[in-house]
Amino acid sequence: MFDEPVKLVLGLVTGILFGILLQKGQVAKFQVLMGQFLLKDFTVVKIMATAIAVGTVGVHALVSMGAAEFHIQTASLARVIVGGVLFGAGLAIFGLCPGTSVAACGEGRRDAMIGVLGMFVGAGVYVAAFEALEPLFKSMADYGKVTLPQLTSTSPWLWVGALVALVVIALAIIERLHPKRLNTKL
């Protein structure tokens, strides 16, 4: 029923830091997330791209030192395509993603609380319909838990270097075109 206590405490600490970062990043807000999808406010892309560039260096270093392992999901085409379309559509209607909606609840937003209730029901539908969904998952190819470097038999550091360079260039361009976050009161 429970993880060991030290893991629970570490999870809580990690979550509190994550919640503070999301809230201070102004992404626990419908207006900011929809501003990204409508290509007006680039706060979400700036945060995600920076997190990816910083994260990929450290996580690959930890893995190559043997201090951690990759934790990735299987590349089942049916899963990621069907899931990706449902996720994107639901996100655009709700206006908050799973992590940011929980943070929005912390800000006291009632619509986010109702949305999180809907998320709980959605998770319940998945669990209850698990058997019925199996044929769908098996209807397309599954490439397994594979990374891009493994798939192409290339060095992960080549990819890490290219990804960091890509992020730096992309952010430099975005910063020129969209230097400021919008002054939304909400």
Place this chain on the structure above:
Amino acid sequence: MNPLTKQSWSPYLVGVGIGLLSWFSFATVDRQLGITTAFEYSAALTQQAVAPQVVKPYLEAKAKDGKVPKIDWEWMLVLGVFIGAYASSKMSGDRAPGEKVPPLWGWRFGYSPAKRYAGAFFGGLIMMLGARIAQGCTSGHGISGILQLALSSWIFAPIMGLTGMIVAFLIYGKEGRSHV
């Protein structure tokens, strides 16, 4: 001045923070930042208590992978996100008391809270269903999976981003851009 009393931080600073947090979670518990597995486990535990027959095939399939739904590290992380955002918004006064309908939604659908709540519920439901089918969300696939260079995440992220954009423009149109 205490940085926690500021309403917002630079998105780049926040991004660096989340990047470092991903190192921290790999280094301390060898886990990746994610949110939605905790919802799946909570739903499974609830169904186990009220309708065990319904959840049996799911639990058997999970057991084969050596996984048991439980209150785990990620579950506490989700609780922590709520607490962290609550504390952060309290300290900066960035709260939304009584606010029910975001301006963009209100411009398009009117300011009826009931309508917005229905949209949030339905949107949240299919978003989470999609997240569990794909086995990840904006955090698990969008950040953690992309930074690990996972093939699954590099397919999922563009699909969900593009779908979100298309649906957003279908709902709000170009005119909606002047309401965000």
